[in-house]
Amino acid sequence: MVLIAREFFVVLVEPKYSGNVGAVARVMMNFDFSNLYLVNPCELDKDCFSRAMHASSIIENAKIFDSFEKAIKDLDFLVATSSVATDSEKKHLRKAILVEDFSKKILEVDGRIGLIFGREDFGLYNSEIEKCDLLVKIPTSEKYPSLNLSHAVCITLYNLYLSLKPPSLKTGRRLNHVEKEKLFEFLSLLLDEIEYPEHKRKNTMIMLRRILGRAMPSKWEYHTLMGILSGTIEKIKKMK
Amino acid sequence: MVLIAREFFVVLVEPKYSGNVGAVARVMMNFDFSNLYLVNPCELDKDCFSRAMHASSIIENAKIFDSFEKAIKDLDFLVATSSVATDSEKKHLRKAILVEDFSKKILEVDGRIGLIFGREDFGLYNSEIEKCDLLVKIPTSEKYPSLNLSHAVCITLYNLYLSLKPPSLKTGRRLNHVEKEKLFEFLSLLLDEIEYPEHKRKNTMIMLRRILGRAMPSKWEYHTLMGILSGTIEKIKKMK
Structure with a gap:
């Protein structure tokens, strides 16, 4: 060398x-x-x-x-x-x-x-x-x-x-496939709970996927989002 | 759109x-x-x-x-x-x-x-x-x-x-294959004229190719280089 x-x-x-x-x-x-x-x-x-x-x-x-x-x-x-x-x-x-x-x-x-x-x-x-x-x-x-x-x-x-000296920012580990699908499952559950119109559903799920795709949440952000989603779903279930 | x-x-x-x-x-x-x-x-x-x-x-x-x-x-x-x-x-x-x-x-x-x-x-x-x-x-x-x-x-x-507004500099047309080979032919003729040692020749020609490859001369630069080379070769021939 x-x-x-x-x-x-x-x-x-x-x-x-x-x-x-x-x-x-x-x-x-x-x-x-x-x-x-x-x-x-x-x-x-x-x-x-x-x-x-x-x-x-x-x-x-x-x-x-x-x-x-x-x-x-x-x-x-x-x-x-x-x-x-x-x-x-x-x-x-x-x-x-x-x-x-x-x-x-x-x-x-x-x-x-x-x-x-x-x-x-x-x-x-x-x-x-x-x-x-x-x-x-x-x-x-x-x-x-x-x-x-x-x-x-x-x-x-x-x-x-x-x-x-190419710079880099530690961005934290990205979501793996299982975590990502879990997140979308919870989003889908939320749509169920709020009785979201069936005919808009597919398009809205794609939009959510695109938004999160661009945002590329980290592990930590994922856990926070999941906390909010499950909290919301629980709350609605209880209120019913 | x-x-x-x-x-x-x-x-x-x-x-x-x-x-x-x-x-x-x-x-x-x-x-x-x-x-x-x-x-x-x-x-x-x-x-x-x-x-x-x-x-x-x-x-x-x-x-x-x-x-x-x-x-x-x-x-x-x-x-x-x-x-x-x-x-x-x-x-x-x-x-x-x-x-x-x-x-x-x-x-x-x-x-x-x-x-x-x-x-x-x-x-x-x-x-x-x-x-x-x-x-x-x-x-x-x-x-x-x-x-x-x-x-x-x-x-x-x-x-x-x-x-x-991605910037660009007009760099002029690059050499085509024929022009490039003509240039190396003239460089080779020059080596003939100065009786360049045969055993170093191949390596030197490769070196010249690499140098010009990195420099990426334009059409205008090519004509100037060719002028210098042919002038030099003529001069040596006349002096013989």
Whole structure:
């Protein structure tokens, strides 16, 4: 087995607003990223640290460079990000892949991977995109594609996080066949008790089956539902 | 055919920082959402509008309510959002589904759908979550799950945008079989011309096929590559 050593570096090129740098640090920590490279950043003032919240260590450990070339020198694979990409086949420079596809493809790459984000106002220059191995596009409204810097980082890292550490929620064991049929038996008993019209019955039972099919109740929810149903049936029987 | 009328409302419950409200408005416009409901918001000052950028109309048209109950009164389906959810089966209140699954499931729902986001510091109260039809969890690092408000909105709307309007990039027509074989014929001719060692040849040709397979060049890229290859082969032939 070959072990893949993959390390990500968020590179902000000439960020102008220190609040954005702080917001980027926070969202990096939210998705388990920690390496921040800054090229000619604005002053990292109070605003930066207050927006970073518990991620101030990422700011403190950020590496600062005075040129793009110096920042990318030790990175093996460079990914430029943009919400503006071309559809033209002839313009190789701005040809992009979608961020979700990128997040799956990157699992084949190892080494030190730089995620390059451009200026708040002018994005990345062509001379910078030229040096990148890949251009990644974040899908957005065509009417207003320009994302806030920290939002662009947020979506990129969120997609990477999903690929690198697929999340799951413990949903609890689902109902088995016997439990499911028991539930429908009780529902059918309830319809008996309330003298539900015979001609509507079949359709209603199918509808209940569909509703519960979509809801996919867990074991615990099943027991609660069964409790309610049997309680209701008992109550009606007693009242008769 | 049944037409589904589905409208989304972003509901911010007691937002404290006006910059966050502005950032939320901007990201709403980035993903083609426009209805903003605010429950007891902070003052919508200069900071709010400067962060909203071109989305100031969303702020100007936002509906303001003085209680959560009033805000949700005309909404048909309520979705609470959280990056903190429980795994316990017994706590129905905080049982959640993942935001990507939610974005697919919501395509079955019509009506006025409220996406409810809680306070920056305390999130949503249990009494508010109780009134919601669904709790949606945004997957994050367990070490630092607390997302900035506008980042939480950003990821939720991004996922909905992908489901509602699946994006695609025109990638151009791919190579057909004849073009592909022509390319490998030229690569093979090049190996001839440079007297590439016979015993390494087969493996190298396979490697080239794999590289181009992964790169999936378009028609235009193909013509450029063929131009380079034929130019190189001609050049070597002439020099002989």
